Amino acid sequence: MGWWCLATRLVLVVLLAPRVWLQFIPTTGQVKVDCLGSLARLKLNSGYFQHKYISLAAIDKFGRAWPLDAVLATKCGYTISQNVWGNVELRASLIGCYAQIVDDRSSTLNIQIKTGRDPELRDAAVLDVPIRCSYGPWQPREIVCEANYMEVSVRRNVPPIPDGFIQDQPEDWLPQDQPEDWESAFPEVQAGAPSIWQIVFHMDRGKKAMLVEEAHAVGYGVNTTDTRIVLRASYNASEAQKLEVSGVPFSSVRSSTYYKQRWMLLMVDTAVACPIDGVTYTEETIIWTVPKGITPLLAGGGTVKELQVEMGINLTKLPVQERERRGYTLASDKDSIVVKIPIGAPDGSYKSDVVDGNLMTTYQIKPFIMHLWEDDKRGITKHTILKDINTPLQLVPVTITDHTNVSLQLFNATVGSFLPDVELVSVTVDDSGPLTLPEADKKGYKVYETKHPNGSRDCILQVPFVAPGVVKEYVPDNMRNYTITPILGFIVVPQRKPFNVPVPLAALVRDAVLPKAQGFCDDQALYLVVKRGNVDQDWLPFVGDTLLSQEAAQSFGYTLQDNGTHLALRVPRYAAHVLYEEISSLGVVATFQLQLKDRLGQTKMIYFAVACNFSPKDLIDCQPNGTMMISALKLLGIPDMETSGLVLKDRRCRPASVTEGGATFIFTVSSCGTTRKFENDTMIYENEVLYFLPGQTAPVYQLKCACRYFIGDALLVQYTPTEVPSPSILPGVGVLALALKLARDQSYRDFYQDAEYPVTRYLREPLYFQVELLHSQDPQLELFLEDCWATASSDRNSSPQWNIVVDSCENMEDSHQTTFHQVPRGSDPFPMHLKRFEVKMFTFILNGQALQGQIYFHCSAVICDSSYPSSDDLCARRCIPRRQRVGRSIDSNRDLQGYVSSGAIVLGSKNHT
Numbered sequence: 001m002g003w004w005c006l007a008t009r010l011v012l013v014v015l016l017a018p019r020v021w022l023q024f025i026p027t028t029g030q031v032k033v034d035c036l037g038s039l040a041r042l043k044l045n046s047g048y049f050q051h052k053y054i055s056l057a058a059i060d061k062f063g064r065a066w067p068l069d070a071v072l073a074t075k076c077g078y079t080i081s082q083n084v085w086g087n088v089e090l091r092a093s094l095i096g097c098y099a100q101i102v103d104d105r106s107s108t109l110n111i112q113i114k115t116g117r118d119p120e121l122r123d124a125a126v127l128d129v130p131i132r133c134s135y136g137p138w139q140p141r142e143i144v145c146e147a148n149y150m151e152v153s154v155r156r157n158v159p160p161i162p163d164g165f166i167q168d169q170p171e172d173w174l175p176q177d178q179p180e181d182w183e184s185a186f187p188e189v190q191a192g193a194p195s196i197w198q199i200v201f202h203m204d205r206g207k208k209a210m211l212v213e214e215a216h217a218v219g220y221g222v223n224t225t226d227t228r229i230v231l232r233a234s235y236n237a238s239e240a241q242k243l244e245v246s247g248v249p250f251s252s253v254r255s256s257t258y259y260k261q262r263w264m265l266l267m268v269d270t271a272v273a274c275p276i277d278g279v280t281y282t283e284e285t286i287i288w289t290v291p292k293g294i295t296p297l298l299a300g301g302g303t304v305k306e307l308q309v310e311m312g313i314n315l316t317k318l319p320v321q322e323r324e325r326r327g328y329t330l331a332s333d334k335d336s337i338v339v340k341i342p343i344g345a346p347d348g349s350y351k352s353d354v355v356d357g358n359l360m361t362t363y364q365i366k367p368f369i370m371h372l373w374e375d376d377k378r379g380i381t382k383h384t385i386l387k388d389i390n391t392p393l394q395l396v397p398v399t400i401t402d403h404t405n406v407s408l409q410l411f412n413a414t415v416g417s418f419l420p421d422v423e424l425v426s427v428t429v430d431d432s433g434p435l436t437l438p439e440a441d442k443k444g445y446k447v448y449e450t451k452h453p454n455g456s457r458d459c460i461l462q463v464p465f466v467a468p469g470v471v472k473e474y475v476p477d478n479m480r481n482y483t484i485t486p487i488l489g490f491i492v493v494p495q496r497k498p499f500n501v502p503v504p505l506a507a508l509v510r511d512a513v514l515p516k517a518q519g520f521c522d523d524q525a526l527y528l529v530v531k532r533g534n535v536d537q538d539w540l541p542f543v544g545d546t547l548l549s550q551e552a553a554q555s556f557g558y559t560l561q562d563n564g565t566h567l568a569l570r571v572p573r574y575a576a577h578v579l580y581e582e583i584s585s586l587g588v589v590a591t592f593q594l595q596l597k598d599r600l601g602q603t604k605m606i607y608f609a610v611a612c613n614f615s616p617k618d619l620i621d622c623q624p625n626g627t628m629m630i631s632a633l634k635l636l637g638i639p640d641m642e643t644s645g646l647v648l649k650d651r652r653c654r655p656a657s658v659t660e661g662g663a664t665f666i667f668t669v670s671s672c673g674t675t676r677k678f679e680n681d682t683m684i685y686e687n688e689v690l691y692f693l694p695g696q697t698a699p700v701y702q703l704k705c706a707c708r709y710f711i712g713d714a715l716l717v718q719y720t721p722t723e724v725p726s727p728s729i730l731p732g733v734g735v736l737a738l739a740l741k742l743a744r745d746q747s748y749r750d751f752y753q754d755a756e757y758p759v760t761r762y763l764r765e766p767l768y769f770q771v772e773l774l775h776s777q778d779p780q781l782e783l784f785l786e787d788c789w790a791t792a793s794s795d796r797n798s799s800p801q802w803n804i805v806v807d808s809c810e811n812m813e814d815s816h817q818t819t820f821h822q823v824p825r826g827s828d829p830f831p832m833h834l835k836r837f838e839v840k841m842f843t844f845i846l847n848g849q850a851l852q853g854q855i856y857f858h859c860s861a862v863i864c865d866s867s868y869p870s871s872d873d874l875c876a877r878r879c880i881p882r883r884q885r886v887g888r889s890i891d892s893n894r895d896l897q898g899y900v901s902s903g904a905i906v907l908g909s910k911n912h913t
């Protein structure tokens with residue numbers, strides 16, 4: 001029971017001493033005694049009894065030991081305390097029980113210390129410590145307010161009878177206006193038994209008389225010395241009363257102690273009062289207020305004269321200079337004494353604690369106040385108040401300073417600071433739980449302490465970047481964030497209360513190697529090979545919102561291979577997620593995008609796109625008879641596009657077939673809103689594939705497609721796409737075929753076939769030529785002849801040349817040679833696609849000699865848009881002068897020019913050469 005049996009840690013030390021010994025052992029260092037005023041003090045270092053049980057007892061003059069339990073200590077004037085370090089302090093009143101007092105001047109106390117490993121202390125080691133102290137002279141009344149008791153001792157020697165004054169009625173020497181407690185005790189005193197010490201307690205609810213034995217039995221200490229009466233009471237004795245003096249709570253026991261003999265009555269006022277509190281705190285200061293005018297101590301007194309106020313620490317008085325040097329203040333006015341002590345002053349000490357896992361501290365200091373006053377009746381009172389102050393617990397901010405050195409590849413942090421009662425015991429680096437310091441050290445986590453001159457300490461934590469547990473995370477651009485949050489586990493000793501300090505450390509290192517990708521294409525597929533870097537080990541491949549697992553890849557028709565260092569993907573051209581982003585004259589750009597996302601699949605870390613041009617040939621087919629076939633593909637950026645909803649300019653024209661990825665249209669150039677235009681040497685049919693969202697009139701998708709036809713070897717002009725909204729043009733290329741045919745006769749029903757050339761004709765025999773636009777089904781096209789001429793070789797640019805048609809007119813210089821023939825309606829489905837002329841066979845004369853051999857005929861032809869006749873003079877079917885033609889060519893581009901040549905025609909030699 002009780003606090004005197006101080007159980008400490010587990011027994012770790014083998015006791016080598018004999019089983020029992022009763023002897024005086026040197027106490028150097030372990031036991032220290034001193035005398036401090038009316039108190040004696042014994043300090044016992046915890047080293048003396050470490051890992052053992054201990055008990056303290058007082059030895060009386062007969063050598064009997066009285067174990068000092070809480071009740072006995074309070075009654076007998078002993079105070080025992082143990083601080084968190086286990087050190088024991090015992091204070092004893094010099095007039096306490098078992099003290100051997102000589103002349104009220106010197107006092108001897110014998111304290112017995114028993115230590116042993118058995119809680120019952122059966123085989124304990126015993127140490128007797130005698131303490132001899134002198135004190136005096138005692139003041140008429142001395143009051144000590146100890147931690148566990150209040151003690152008053154009052155002088156009891158009978159005063160000498162003053163001259164000329166005889167008094168046997170106590171009332172007469174009492175002031176009438178302020179009756180004293182002991183005055184009112186007279187009825188009890190008169191009724192009490194003689195020859196015996198008795199006490200009368202005064203309480204608000206009435207008086208209570210007790211024999212000394214009875215008072216002892218309820219916990220009071222009552223005794224006499226040679227000259228004094230002593231009363232000791234606990235703060236919460238049943239006759240104690242709580243009161244407030246100037247706002248400070250007090251406990252007080254008002255009592256009169258008396259001794260009656262037949263002929264004599266000795267009665268003493270043994271009132272005692274002690275403050276219970278009176279300490280307040282500011283951020284930096286402890287303020288201890290002890291009021292004066294403590295009524296129970298002044299009752300019946302007269303004028304009070306202030307004599308002395310002093311303060312000290314640990315029962316040692318501090319002279320004024322010392323107080324000032326330490327920053328303490330002691331102020332005393334008529335109402336109170338106020339002591340101010342800065343928190344952290346060197347006479348006190350800090351102690352760590354842990355509350356709810358947080359490190360806290362408290363500051364402890366033990367000041368006392370001694371107040372001396374004198375009043376008319378009692379003489380001098382010495383009031384000594386001891387106080388054990390612990391400031392309220394305050395949260396200690398733990399500071400983490402990161403000195404991490406990237407060039408050394410080392411995390412380096414200082415964590416602190418901690419009081420000496422904080423011990424580092426573990427380091428947690430991952431989920432596997434706390435490691436002891438040597439275990440952590442093996443993993444590369446080094447922790448050591450540095451001490452500061454003021455005793456506080458810091459922990460230094462060093463972890464190489466390569467240590468296990470270091471997480472490396474990619475940070476744009478090209479950096480990696482190295483992070484760890486080791487948790488340092490501490491305990492506060494000696495209570496071993498644990499707390500943790502997580503130490504988040506981060507370092508940015510420019511060492512990221514991003515994954516790289518190579519992409520390429522062939523006719524069938526797009527390919528992507530991603531080479532892993534050092535940041536993407538946890539990144540996952542995604543296509544759109546789909547994690548690209550093997551199964552997903554298979555379902556999309558992809559081929560996915562991942563050998564750890566490389567990820568290779570083959571995506572067929574028309575597979576899902578291949579998007580046709582841009583269609584230009586160079587082709588259709590098909591794009592495939594592979595994204596690498598973080599572990600959670602939420603943040604896109606990097607993406608790779610492979611984009612390939614596929615020739616649009618198979619997306620658009622421009623047939624000579626004017627049939628267009630267009631494959632429109634889904635474009636990037638229109639989610640939920642329904643390919644069956646695609647239409648042409650004429651919205652009634654719907655796809656001939658649809659697939660998931662696109663739609664195919666087949667239509668002739670004279671339908672579906674197709675427009676026609678001429679551009680330099682090309683004729684262009686244009687339409688567009690459109691997609692409308694429900695309820696909207698503006699298309700969200702507009703794929704322009706054009707079939708450009710050129711004649712023979714005319715150049716294909718590059719096409720620049722127009723803009724809004726979706727700047728895509730799907731150009732196709734077709735050939736408008738022209739032919740220059742030779743008819744067998746004027747009926748133009750039968751023509752020479754290719755195999756029949758060279759055809760022989762005699763001089764002046766008529767040749768019936770027809771120039772034809774082959775295949776075209778476009779009724780709005782009209783063919784015109786611009787120039788026709790003959791050469792002696794197949795090269796149409798060779799010399800000499802003989803003009804037949806000049807600027808769309810018969811050769812005027814030789815008009816009888818060339819004749820145009822109308823093409824009768826009904827002779828051909830498209831008569832305007834034909835032109836006919838007749839010319840007489842001739843020969844070239846060079847240097848007066850007729851050239852023998854073959855003649856070739858050539859024409860340059862123009863194809864006009866007959867829907868724009870007014871803007872096109874040539875197409876107005878009139879013979880026009882050259883100058884006009886030139887002007888027309890400049891302001892209109894609506895025609896399409898081509899050349900056509902005949903096979904060889906040989907001059908027959910039937911007549912003469």
Ligand SMILES: *[C@@H]1O[C@H](CO)[C@@H](O)[C@H](O)[C@H]1NC(C)=O
Pocket residue numbers: 097098099100101222223224
């Ligand atoms: C009273 O004091 C005397 C002398 O010191 C002592 O012998 C005696 O034991 C004490 N009585 C009590 C009850 O403490």
Ligand SMILES: *[C@@H]1O[C@H](CO)[C@@H](O)[C@H](O)[C@H]1NC(C)=O
Pocket residue numbers: 313314316346347348349
């Ligand atoms: C008072 O005691 C404490 C704790 O034992 C000690 O640290 C301090 O120095 C002492 N002060 C004085 C003035 O004795």
Ligand SMILES: *[C@@H]1O[C@H](CO)[C@@H](O)[C@H](O)[C@H]1NC(C)=O
Pocket residue numbers: 403405408410412413414
């Ligand atoms: C770690 O930091 C401490 C405090 O700044 C410094 O004294 C020490 O030299 C550093 N150690 C290394 C290895 O950088």
Ligand SMILES: *[C@@H]1O[C@H](CO)[C@@H](O)[C@H](O)[C@H]1NC(C)=O
Pocket residue numbers: 475481482483506507508
């Ligand atoms: C590095 O990681 C730490 C811990 O997650 C974080 O607090 C810090 O902001 C990161 N640094 C950068 C630059 O992203």
Ligand SMILES: *[C@@H]1O[C@H](CO)[C@@H](O)[C@H](O)[C@H]1NC(C)=O
Pocket residue numbers: 529563564565566567568
């Ligand atoms: C993984 O595949 C890539 C190409 O796909 C190749 O270059 C590399 O050598 C392969 N690595 C291993 C470890 O097989």
Ligand SMILES: *[C@@H]1O[C@H](CO)[C@@H](O)[C@H](O)[C@H]1NC(C)=O
Pocket residue numbers: 623625626627668777
């Ligand atoms: C045009 O030619 C294609 C193939 O040569 C043929 O399938 C189509 O029916 C023709 N269109 C017309 C209107 O003759």
Ligand SMILES: *[C@@H]1O[C@H](CO)[C@@H](O)[C@H](O)[C@H]1NC(C)=O
Pocket residue numbers: 679680717718
């Ligand atoms: C037509 O030809 C002229 C001259 O060669 C050129 O400047 C112009 O850009 C061409 N027009 C188109 C639409 O290609």
